[in-house]
Amino acid sequence: MPLLELACxxxxxxxxxxxxxxxxxxxxxxxxxxxQYSSTIISEMLGIRPxxxxxxxxxxxxGTNAVASAFSMIASGLCDMALVVGAEKAxxxxxxxxxxxxxxxxxxxxxxxxxxxKAHMRKYGTTEAQMAKVSVKNHKNAAxxxxxxxxxxxxLNEVMxxxxxxxxxxxxxxxxxxDGASAVLLVSEEKAKKMDKPVWIKGxxxxxxSASFAKAAGDLTAIEAARRAARVAFEMSQTKPxxxxxxxxxxxxxxxxxxxxxxxxxxxxxxxxxxxxxxxxAINPRGGIIGCGHPVGTTGxxxxxxxxxxxxxxxGKRQVKGCRTGLVHNLAAAGxxxxxxxxxx
Amino acid sequence: xxxxxxxxxxxxxxxxxxxxxxxxxPQCLSKTSLKKVETTGTLLEFTSxxxxxxxxxxxxxxxxxIRLIGSxxxxxxxxxxxxxxxxxxxxPDGTAFYAFAPAGD
Numbered sequence: 167m168p169l170l171e172l173a174c175x176x177x178x179x180x181x182x183x184x185x186x187x188x189x190x191x192x193x194x195x196x197x198x199x200x201x202q203y204s205s206t207i208i209s210e211m212l213g214i215r216p217x218x219x220x221x222x223x224x225x226x227x228x229g230t231n232a233v234a235s236a237f238s239m240i241a242s243g244l245c246d247m248a249l250v251v252g253a254e255k256a257x258x259x260x261x262x263x264x265x266x267x268x269x270x271x272x273x274x275x276x277x278x279x280x281x282x283x284k285a286h287m288r289k290y291g292t293t294e295a296q297m298a299k300v301s302v303k304n305h306k307n308a309a310x311x312x313x314x315x316x317x318x319x320x321x322l323n324e325v326m327x328x329x330x331x332x333x334x335x336x337x338x339x340x341x342x343x344x345d346g347a348s349a350v351l352l353v354s355e356e357k358a359k360k361m362d363k364p365v366w367i368k369g370x371x372x373x374x375x376s377a378s379f380a381k382a383a384g385d386l387t388a389i390e391a392a393r394r395a396a397r398v399a400f401e402m403s404q405t406k407p408x409x410x411x412x413x414x415x416x417x418x419x420x421x422x423x424x425x426x427x428x429x430x431x432x433x434x435x436x437x438x439x440x441x442x443x444x445x446x447x448a449i450n451p452r453g454g455i456i457g458c459g460h461p462v463g464t465t466g467x468x469x470x471x472x473x474x475x476x477x478x479x480x481x482g483k484r485q486v487k488g489c490r491t492g493l494v495h496n497l498a499a500a501g502x503x504x505x506x507x508x509x510x511x
Numbered sequence: 512x513x514x515x516x517x518x519x520x521x522x523x524x525x526x527x528x529x530x531x532x533x534x535x536x537p538q539c540l541s542k543t544s545l546k547k548v549e550t551t552g553t554l555l556e557f558t559s560x561x562x563x564x565x566x567x568x569x570x571x572x573x574x575x576x577i578r579l580i581g582s583x584x585x586x587x588x589x590x591x592x593x594x595x596x597x598x599x600x601x602x603p604d605g606t607a608f609y610a611f612a613p614a615g616d
Contacts, residue, residue, distance in 0.1 A: 267607040268531050268579045272560060272569045277580065281571055284558045288590070332560045378531050380578040386556055386571065 167345070169199050173208050173253035176349035180249075181212065185351060191245040193219040196232035196252035197463035198260025208251065217245055225260050226418065228252065229348075229466020230496040230505035234370050236352040246354040252467035253347035260462035261343050263499050268380035276340060278379050278500040279419035280332035285386040287334065292424060292439035294334045298325035299442045300420035301338045304450050308457025310483050315344050315459030339420040341454075346461030348468035363478040368491075369403025369508035371395035382502040387436075389422070389501035392429040396495075399506040400431075407431035410447055410508075411489040412476045414469035416497040417454040426495050430506075448486040451476060466496040470507060477511040512607060517599045519577060521546040530577045549575050550596035551614055557588050572611060581609035588613065 167175075173195065181187060193216045195205035205219045218239065222232040229252045236248035254260065262273060269277065286292045302322055308314035320338055328338040358364035373394040376382050383390035400407065407430055415430075417423040424438035433441045452458055452472040455465060473492035475481045494507040512518065520529040520543035522536035529536050529543045536543050552574025559568050568583040572594055581596065593614035601607055 266531060270569075270580045271565055271582060271602075271606060271608040272580045273606065274562060274565075276562065277560060277569065280558045280560070281556050281580075285556045288556075330561045332562060333558045379580070380530060 169197070169201060169253055169255050170204060170207055170211060172255070172345060172347045173197070173251050174211050176347050177208070177212050177249060177251050180349055180351060187212070187214050189247045189357075190214050190249050191217045192236060192239055192248035194232045194236055194248060194250045195219070195221045196223075196228040196250065196467055197221060197254055198223055198225060198228060198258050199254065199463070200259065214249070223260070223463070224503060225263065225498040226416070226460070226462050227466055227496040227498040227503060227505045228260075228463040229468070230470065230494060230507055231372075232467065233350065233352065233470050233507060234372060234505060237367055237370060240352055240354050246357055248352045249349060250352060250467055251347065251349040252461075252464035254461035254463045255345050256343045256461070258343065258462050263377070266378045266499070268378045275418065275500070276332050276335055279340075279421055280335045282386055282425065283334050283419070283421040286421060286424070286438075289387050290436035290439065294326065295322065296439035296442050297334070297339055297420040297424065298322055300417060300423045301325045301456055303442070304417060304454040304456040307451050307484065308453025311453050311458065314453045314457045315342065316453070316457050335419060335421070341418045341456045341460040344459035344461055346459060346464040346468070348464050348471050350467055350471050350474060363480070365474045365477045366510050367507060368405065368510045369399040369401070371398030371400070371402065371506045372504070373398075374503040376502045377499065378502065379500040382500050387425075389425050389429050389497060389504060391501055392426065392495060392497060392504040392506065395504045395506045396430045399508050403508040403510070405491060405508060409491050410493045411491050412448040412451060412473060412486045413493040413495065414450055414452065414454065414472050415495045417450060417456050418460055418497070420456070422497065422501075423449070423454070430493070430495060448476075448489065451481065451484045451486055466494070466505065469494040469496060470509075473509055477509055512599055513601045515598060515600050516547060517550050517596055517609075518545045519548045520544065521548070528576055548577070552577075552594060554588060554590060554592050554594045556590060557583065559586075570611070579609055581611040583611055585612060585616065
Protein backbone atom coordinates (compact mmCIF):
# COMPACT_ATOMS: atom_id res chain seq x y z
CA MET A 167 0.00 0.00 0.00
CA PRO A 168 1.48 3.41 -0.89
CA LEU A 169 2.61 5.58 2.03
CA LEU A 170 -0.11 8.22 1.87
CA GLU A 171 -2.93 5.67 1.67
CA LEU A 172 -1.32 3.85 4.58
CA ALA A 173 -1.35 7.12 6.54
CA CYS A 174 -5.06 7.59 5.82
CA UNK A 175 -6.07 4.19 7.22
CA UNK A 176 -6.08 4.93 10.96
CA UNK A 177 -7.42 8.44 10.27
CA UNK A 178 -10.36 7.09 8.27
CA UNK A 179 -11.21 4.69 11.12
CA UNK A 180 -11.14 7.60 13.53
CA UNK A 181 -13.32 9.84 11.35
CA UNK A 182 -15.85 7.06 10.77
CA UNK A 183 -16.24 6.68 14.52
CA UNK A 184 -17.84 10.11 14.75
CA UNK A 185 -15.10 12.76 14.89
CA UNK A 186 -16.25 15.81 12.95
CA UNK A 187 -13.95 16.69 10.05
CA UNK A 188 -15.00 20.33 10.14
CA UNK A 189 -13.57 20.78 13.61
CA UNK A 190 -10.10 19.47 12.79
CA UNK A 191 -7.92 22.53 12.36
CA UNK A 192 -4.49 20.89 12.25
CA UNK A 193 -3.24 17.76 10.49
CA UNK A 194 0.34 16.93 11.43
CA UNK A 195 2.11 14.10 9.60
CA UNK A 196 5.01 12.34 11.30
CA UNK A 197 7.26 10.56 8.79
CA UNK A 198 10.83 10.36 7.49
CA UNK A 199 9.56 9.81 3.95
CA UNK A 200 10.23 12.78 1.70
CA UNK A 201 7.18 12.86 -0.60
CA GLN A 202 6.31 16.48 -1.33
CA TYR A 203 3.43 18.19 0.49
CA SER A 204 2.61 14.82 2.08
CA SER A 205 0.71 16.16 5.06
CA THR A 206 -1.47 18.35 2.88
CA ILE A 207 -2.17 15.53 0.45
CA ILE A 208 -3.29 13.38 3.37
CA SER A 209 -5.61 16.18 4.50
CA GLU A 210 -7.08 16.38 1.01
CA MET A 211 -7.48 12.59 0.78
CA LEU A 212 -9.36 12.60 4.08
CA GLY A 213 -11.60 15.50 3.04
CA ILE A 214 -10.19 17.74 5.77
CA ARG A 215 -9.43 21.46 5.25
CA PRO A 216 -7.42 22.39 8.36
CA UNK A 217 -5.73 25.69 9.16
CA UNK A 218 -2.36 23.96 9.45
CA UNK A 219 -0.93 20.87 7.80
CA UNK A 220 2.74 19.95 7.64
CA UNK A 221 5.19 17.09 8.06
CA UNK A 222 7.39 16.67 11.09
CA UNK A 223 10.63 14.74 10.90
CA UNK A 224 12.98 14.00 13.75
CA UNK A 225 13.93 10.49 12.67
CA UNK A 226 12.89 7.90 15.27
CA UNK A 227 11.25 10.43 17.57
CA UNK A 228 9.21 12.18 14.89
CA GLY A 229 6.02 10.81 16.41
CA THR A 230 6.34 12.35 19.85
CA ASN A 231 7.66 15.55 18.26
CA ALA A 232 4.43 15.73 16.25
CA VAL A 233 2.36 15.18 19.40
CA ALA A 234 4.36 17.89 21.20
CA SER A 235 3.76 20.27 18.27
CA ALA A 236 0.03 19.55 18.36
CA PHE A 237 0.00 20.17 22.10
CA SER A 238 1.76 23.51 21.60
CA MET A 239 -0.66 24.65 18.91
CA ILE A 240 -3.63 23.88 21.11
CA ALA A 241 -2.08 25.36 24.24
CA SER A 242 -1.34 28.57 22.34
CA GLY A 243 -4.86 28.79 21.02
CA LEU A 244 -3.83 28.47 17.38
CA CYS A 245 -6.04 25.43 17.02
CA ASP A 246 -8.50 23.34 19.01
CA MET A 247 -8.38 19.91 17.41
CA ALA A 248 -5.21 18.40 15.95
CA LEU A 249 -5.00 15.10 14.10
CA VAL A 250 -1.52 13.61 14.45
CA VAL A 251 -0.78 10.73 12.09
CA GLY A 252 2.45 8.80 11.73
CA ALA A 253 3.18 6.54 8.77
CA GLU A 254 6.24 4.88 7.32
CA LYS A 255 7.21 2.19 4.83
CA ALA A 256 9.76 -0.49 5.68
CA UNK A 257 12.38 0.95 3.31
CA UNK A 258 12.19 4.47 4.74
CA UNK A 259 15.21 6.76 4.37
CA UNK A 260 14.81 7.33 8.11
CA UNK A 261 16.35 3.93 8.85
CA UNK A 262 19.85 5.39 8.49
CA UNK A 263 21.37 8.82 9.14
CA UNK A 264 23.63 9.17 6.08
CA UNK A 265 25.16 12.52 7.11
CA UNK A 266 26.78 11.13 10.25
CA UNK A 267 30.22 10.18 8.98
CA UNK A 268 31.52 9.95 12.54
CA UNK A 269 30.34 6.33 12.42
CA UNK A 270 32.62 5.47 9.49
CA UNK A 271 31.84 2.06 8.03
CA UNK A 272 29.83 1.05 11.09
CA UNK A 273 26.81 3.20 10.37
CA UNK A 274 23.97 0.84 11.18
CA UNK A 275 22.05 1.49 14.42
CA UNK A 276 23.04 -1.97 15.67
CA UNK A 277 26.65 -0.79 15.83
CA UNK A 278 26.06 2.00 18.31
CA UNK A 279 23.65 -0.26 20.19
CA UNK A 280 26.43 -2.85 20.59
CA UNK A 281 28.80 -0.18 21.90
CA UNK A 282 26.22 1.00 24.49
CA UNK A 283 25.53 -2.60 25.52
CA LYS A 284 29.21 -3.51 25.88
CA ALA A 285 29.92 -0.33 27.85
CA HIS A 286 27.03 -1.02 30.23
CA MET A 287 28.00 -4.65 30.70
CA ARG A 288 31.60 -3.67 31.45
CA LYS A 289 30.76 -0.90 33.90
CA TYR A 290 27.75 -2.36 35.70
CA GLY A 291 27.79 -6.10 35.06
CA THR A 292 24.58 -6.05 33.02
CA THR A 293 24.23 -9.47 31.36
CA GLU A 294 23.17 -10.72 27.95
CA ALA A 295 20.45 -12.72 29.73
CA GLN A 296 18.99 -9.53 31.22
CA MET A 297 18.91 -7.95 27.76
CA ALA A 298 17.33 -11.12 26.39
CA LYS A 299 14.58 -10.99 29.02
CA VAL A 300 13.48 -7.62 27.62
CA SER A 301 12.93 -9.32 24.27
CA VAL A 302 11.04 -12.24 25.84
CA LYS A 303 8.77 -9.84 27.74
CA ASN A 304 8.04 -7.58 24.78
CA HIS A 305 7.35 -10.48 22.43
CA LYS A 306 5.00 -11.93 25.04
CA ASN A 307 3.10 -8.64 25.17
CA ALA A 308 3.04 -8.34 21.38
CA ALA A 309 1.38 -11.74 21.15
CA UNK A 310 -1.72 -10.11 22.68
CA UNK A 311 -1.61 -7.22 20.18
CA UNK A 312 -3.39 -7.91 16.87
CA UNK A 313 -1.56 -4.95 15.29
CA UNK A 314 1.94 -6.10 16.27
CA UNK A 315 4.43 -7.18 13.60
CA UNK A 316 5.55 -10.25 15.58
CA UNK A 317 2.76 -12.32 17.11
CA UNK A 318 4.88 -15.26 18.28
CA UNK A 319 6.39 -15.51 21.73
CA UNK A 320 10.10 -16.29 22.09
CA UNK A 321 11.91 -18.11 24.87
CA LEU A 322 15.01 -16.93 26.70
CA ASN A 323 17.00 -19.70 24.99
CA GLU A 324 15.80 -18.67 21.57
CA VAL A 325 16.91 -15.07 22.19
CA MET A 326 20.29 -16.10 23.64
CA UNK A 327 20.93 -18.42 20.69
CA UNK A 328 19.72 -16.03 18.00
CA UNK A 329 22.18 -14.92 15.34
CA UNK A 330 24.96 -12.59 16.53
CA UNK A 331 24.80 -9.23 14.78
CA UNK A 332 27.32 -7.07 16.70
CA UNK A 333 28.43 -8.41 20.07
CA UNK A 334 26.62 -8.58 22.46
CA UNK A 335 23.55 -7.68 20.35
CA UNK A 336 21.80 -10.63 18.71
CA UNK A 337 18.98 -10.77 16.17
CA UNK A 338 16.24 -11.05 18.79
CA UNK A 339 17.69 -8.08 20.70
CA UNK A 340 16.84 -5.93 17.67
CA UNK A 341 13.69 -4.39 16.27
CA UNK A 342 12.84 -4.48 12.55
CA UNK A 343 11.65 -1.79 10.15
CA UNK A 344 8.17 -2.38 8.69
CA ASP A 345 5.16 -0.63 7.18
CA GLY A 346 2.96 1.01 9.80
CA ALA A 347 0.58 3.84 10.60
CA SER A 348 -0.99 5.23 13.74
CA ALA A 349 -3.11 8.27 14.55
CA VAL A 350 -4.11 10.20 17.66
CA LEU A 351 -6.39 13.17 18.10
CA LEU A 352 -5.47 16.02 20.45
CA VAL A 353 -8.16 18.46 21.50
CA SER A 354 -8.47 21.55 23.67
CA GLU A 355 -9.61 21.23 27.27
CA GLU A 356 -13.03 22.62 26.41
CA LYS A 357 -13.61 20.05 23.66
CA ALA A 358 -12.13 17.22 25.73
CA LYS A 359 -14.67 17.69 28.49
CA LYS A 360 -17.42 16.91 25.99
CA MET A 361 -15.78 13.66 24.82
CA ASP A 362 -15.80 10.14 26.17
CA LYS A 363 -12.88 9.23 28.48
CA PRO A 364 -10.32 11.88 27.47
CA VAL A 365 -6.75 11.34 28.55
CA TRP A 366 -4.59 14.31 29.50
CA ILE A 367 -1.05 15.27 28.56
CA LYS A 368 0.45 16.34 31.88
CA GLY A 369 4.07 16.89 30.95
CA UNK A 370 6.40 17.07 27.97
CA UNK A 371 10.19 17.15 28.09
CA UNK A 372 12.47 17.30 25.08
CA UNK A 373 16.23 17.51 24.63
CA UNK A 374 18.32 17.66 21.48
CA UNK A 375 22.00 17.12 22.26
CA SER A 376 23.30 16.62 18.74
CA ALA A 377 22.63 14.99 15.41
CA SER A 378 25.83 12.95 15.41
CA PHE A 379 26.66 9.87 17.43
CA ALA A 380 29.98 11.56 18.23
CA LYS A 381 28.43 14.44 20.13
CA ALA A 382 25.32 12.75 21.59
CA ALA A 383 26.82 12.30 25.04
CA GLY A 384 30.12 11.88 26.85
CA ASP A 385 29.09 8.80 28.77
CA LEU A 386 28.36 5.72 26.67
CA THR A 387 26.34 4.09 29.48
CA ALA A 388 23.44 6.55 29.50
CA ILE A 389 21.21 8.40 27.07
CA GLU A 390 21.86 11.88 28.38
CA ALA A 391 19.20 13.55 26.23
CA ALA A 392 16.58 11.24 27.77
CA ARG A 393 17.74 12.08 31.30
CA ARG A 394 17.33 15.79 30.69
CA ALA A 395 14.01 15.43 28.89
CA ALA A 396 12.63 13.19 31.63
CA ARG A 397 13.52 15.68 34.37
CA VAL A 398 11.60 18.40 32.54
CA ALA A 399 8.58 16.17 31.90
CA PHE A 400 8.37 15.01 35.52
CA GLU A 401 8.72 18.60 36.73
CA MET A 402 6.03 19.90 34.36
CA SER A 403 3.60 17.14 35.30
CA GLN A 404 4.47 17.27 38.99
CA THR A 405 4.97 13.50 39.10
CA LYS A 406 7.74 11.25 40.35
CA PRO A 407 9.19 8.39 38.29
CA UNK A 408 7.75 5.61 40.40
CA UNK A 409 4.25 7.05 40.12
CA UNK A 410 4.26 5.88 36.50
CA UNK A 411 2.08 2.78 36.14
CA UNK A 412 2.28 2.12 32.41
CA UNK A 413 4.97 3.11 29.93
CA UNK A 414 6.02 2.64 26.33
CA UNK A 415 9.82 2.84 26.23
CA UNK A 416 12.03 3.09 23.15
CA UNK A 417 13.21 -0.51 22.82
CA UNK A 418 14.64 -0.30 19.29
CA UNK A 419 17.27 -2.58 20.90
CA UNK A 420 16.87 -4.39 24.23
CA UNK A 421 19.75 -2.44 25.81
CA UNK A 422 17.84 0.81 25.24
CA UNK A 423 15.00 -0.36 27.48
CA UNK A 424 17.49 -1.16 30.25
CA UNK A 425 19.06 2.29 29.85
CA UNK A 426 15.56 3.83 29.92
CA UNK A 427 14.84 2.40 33.38
CA UNK A 428 17.91 4.28 34.62
CA UNK A 429 17.51 7.47 32.57
CA UNK A 430 13.89 7.86 33.67
CA UNK A 431 14.82 7.36 37.30
CA UNK A 432 12.91 4.10 37.89
CA UNK A 433 16.21 2.78 39.31
CA UNK A 434 19.67 4.13 40.09
CA UNK A 435 22.32 4.20 37.37
CA UNK A 436 23.67 0.72 36.77
CA UNK A 437 20.65 -1.09 38.24
CA UNK A 438 18.69 -1.32 34.98
CA UNK A 439 19.54 -4.95 34.26
CA UNK A 440 17.96 -6.18 37.47
CA UNK A 441 14.79 -4.12 36.91
CA UNK A 442 13.73 -6.21 33.88
CA UNK A 443 11.96 -8.71 36.13
CA UNK A 444 9.91 -6.12 38.04
CA UNK A 445 6.12 -6.29 37.91
CA UNK A 446 5.18 -2.90 39.41
CA UNK A 447 5.22 -0.84 36.19
CA ALA A 448 3.66 -2.24 33.02
CA ILE A 449 6.40 -1.70 30.41
CA ASN A 450 5.65 -1.86 26.68
CA PRO A 451 2.22 -3.49 26.98
CA ARG A 452 1.71 -3.23 23.21
CA GLY A 453 4.95 -5.18 22.71
CA GLY A 454 7.19 -2.17 22.31
CA ILE A 455 9.21 -1.55 19.18
CA ILE A 456 10.67 -5.05 19.35
CA GLY A 457 7.23 -6.60 19.19
CA CYS A 458 5.44 -4.11 16.95
CA GLY A 459 8.22 -3.20 14.55
CA HIS A 460 9.80 0.19 13.94
CA PRO A 461 8.08 2.15 11.16
CA VAL A 462 10.20 5.15 12.13
CA GLY A 463 7.79 8.10 12.00
CA THR A 464 4.91 6.01 13.29
CA THR A 465 6.53 4.72 16.46
CA GLY A 466 6.11 7.79 18.69
CA UNK A 467 2.47 8.14 17.69
CA UNK A 468 1.80 4.44 18.31
CA UNK A 469 3.44 4.69 21.73
CA UNK A 470 1.19 7.63 22.66
CA UNK A 471 -1.87 5.81 21.26
CA UNK A 472 -1.13 2.75 23.41
CA UNK A 473 -0.61 4.68 26.63
CA UNK A 474 -3.76 6.74 25.93
CA UNK A 475 -5.78 3.54 25.34
CA UNK A 476 -4.46 2.09 28.58
CA UNK A 477 -5.31 5.18 30.62
CA UNK A 478 -8.80 5.34 29.05
CA UNK A 479 -9.41 1.71 29.95
CA UNK A 480 -9.80 0.76 26.29
CA UNK A 481 -6.86 -1.61 25.87
CA GLY A 482 -8.94 -4.80 25.81
CA LYS A 483 -6.91 -7.97 26.40
CA ARG A 484 -3.80 -5.87 27.08
CA GLN A 485 -5.46 -3.68 29.70
CA VAL A 486 -3.29 -2.75 32.65
CA LYS A 487 -5.89 -2.58 35.39
CA GLY A 488 -6.42 0.71 37.17
CA CYS A 489 -3.55 2.63 35.60
CA ARG A 490 -3.83 6.39 35.93
CA THR A 491 -0.37 7.71 35.04
CA GLY A 492 1.50 6.78 31.88
CA LEU A 493 4.74 7.71 30.14
CA VAL A 494 6.12 7.60 26.61
CA HIS A 495 9.91 7.57 26.03
CA ASN A 496 10.96 8.11 22.40
CA LEU A 497 14.57 8.47 21.19
CA ALA A 498 16.28 9.33 17.90
CA ALA A 499 19.62 8.51 16.27
CA ALA A 500 21.73 6.87 18.97
CA GLY A 501 19.88 8.84 21.64
CA UNK A 502 21.08 12.15 20.28
CA UNK A 503 17.61 13.54 20.95
CA UNK A 504 14.74 12.42 23.15
CA UNK A 505 11.12 13.24 23.90
CA UNK A 506 9.26 12.20 27.03
CA UNK A 507 5.49 12.60 27.36
CA UNK A 508 3.64 12.00 30.62
CA UNK A 509 -0.09 11.38 30.50
CA UNK A 510 -2.85 10.98 33.06
CA UNK A 511 -6.36 9.61 33.18
CA UNK B 512 39.89 12.03 2.99
CA UNK B 513 39.56 10.71 -0.56
CA UNK B 514 43.36 10.92 -0.73
CA UNK B 515 43.70 8.84 2.41
CA UNK B 516 44.64 11.71 4.72
CA UNK B 517 42.54 12.79 7.65
CA UNK B 518 41.82 16.48 7.45
CA UNK B 519 39.13 18.16 9.54
CA UNK B 520 37.64 21.65 9.45
CA UNK B 521 39.42 23.84 11.99
CA UNK B 522 38.07 27.23 13.02
CA UNK B 523 40.14 30.23 11.91
CA UNK B 524 39.03 32.15 14.99
CA UNK B 525 39.02 29.81 17.99
CA UNK B 526 40.98 26.84 16.68
CA UNK B 527 38.35 24.22 17.49
CA UNK B 528 37.48 21.35 15.15
CA UNK B 529 34.09 21.24 13.48
CA UNK B 530 33.28 17.54 13.61
CA UNK B 531 31.25 16.14 11.86
CA UNK B 532 32.62 18.43 9.14
CA UNK B 533 31.05 21.82 8.71
CA UNK B 534 32.13 25.10 7.13
CA UNK B 535 30.81 26.84 10.23
CA UNK B 536 32.44 26.55 13.64
CA PRO B 537 29.71 25.44 16.08
CA GLN B 538 31.55 27.13 18.94
CA CYS B 539 32.10 30.68 17.67
CA LEU B 540 30.30 30.57 14.33
CA SER B 541 33.33 31.72 12.32
CA LYS B 542 34.42 30.02 9.12
CA THR B 543 36.51 26.86 9.26
CA SER B 544 39.19 25.62 6.92
CA LEU B 545 40.46 22.10 6.36
CA LYS B 546 43.65 21.18 8.16
CA LYS B 547 45.52 17.95 8.73
CA VAL B 548 44.88 16.86 12.32
CA GLU B 549 46.55 14.65 14.90
CA THR B 550 45.22 11.11 14.50
CA THR B 551 46.32 9.39 17.69
CA GLY B 552 43.77 9.03 20.41
CA THR B 553 42.20 6.82 23.05
CA LEU B 554 40.04 3.73 22.53
CA LEU B 555 36.87 4.13 24.61
CA GLU B 556 34.93 0.92 23.82
CA PHE B 557 35.25 -1.84 21.24
CA THR B 558 33.36 -4.91 20.09
CA SER B 559 32.90 -7.18 17.04
CA UNK B 560 30.54 -6.81 14.11
CA UNK B 561 29.12 -9.82 12.26
CA UNK B 562 27.13 -7.74 9.80
CA UNK B 563 27.68 -8.98 6.24
CA UNK B 564 30.32 -6.83 4.58
CA UNK B 565 31.28 -5.24 7.88
CA UNK B 566 32.75 -8.15 9.79
CA UNK B 567 35.46 -7.42 12.31
CA UNK B 568 36.44 -5.45 15.37
CA UNK B 569 35.31 -1.85 15.68
CA UNK B 570 35.46 0.73 18.42
CA UNK B 571 34.83 4.30 19.53
CA UNK B 572 37.98 6.43 19.48
CA UNK B 573 38.45 9.92 20.83
CA UNK B 574 41.29 11.91 19.25
CA UNK B 575 41.74 15.57 20.20
CA UNK B 576 38.06 16.29 20.66
CA ILE B 577 37.03 14.27 17.62
CA ARG B 578 35.08 11.10 18.33
CA LEU B 579 34.52 8.48 15.68
CA ILE B 580 33.99 4.77 15.07
CA GLY B 581 36.95 2.98 13.51
CA SER B 582 37.94 -0.55 12.55
CA UNK B 583 40.73 -2.68 13.96
CA UNK B 584 42.53 -5.68 12.53
CA UNK B 585 43.90 -6.74 15.91
CA UNK B 586 41.62 -7.96 18.69
CA UNK B 587 44.42 -7.50 21.27
CA UNK B 588 42.75 -4.35 22.48
CA UNK B 589 42.04 -2.81 25.88
CA UNK B 590 39.67 0.02 26.72
CA UNK B 591 41.68 3.17 27.45
CA UNK B 592 44.67 2.22 25.30
CA UNK B 593 46.35 4.68 22.97
CA UNK B 594 45.56 4.03 19.31
CA UNK B 595 46.53 5.63 16.00
CA UNK B 596 44.78 5.91 12.64
CA UNK B 597 46.49 3.77 10.02
CA UNK B 598 44.24 4.47 7.05
CA UNK B 599 41.20 6.45 6.11
CA UNK B 600 39.25 7.13 2.98
CA UNK B 601 35.95 7.25 1.18
CA UNK B 602 34.49 4.15 -0.42
CA PRO B 603 32.90 4.14 -3.90
CA ASP B 604 29.46 4.19 -2.25
CA GLY B 605 30.35 7.43 -0.47
CA THR B 606 30.80 6.01 3.02
CA ALA B 607 33.82 6.97 5.08
CA PHE B 608 36.13 4.46 6.75
CA TYR B 609 38.74 4.89 9.48
CA ALA B 610 41.21 2.12 10.27
CA PHE B 611 43.12 2.10 13.56
CA ALA B 612 45.77 0.08 15.37
CA PRO B 613 47.24 0.14 18.88
CA ALA B 614 49.69 3.06 19.01
CA GLY B 615 52.56 0.73 19.79
CA ASP B 616 52.05 -1.42 16.66
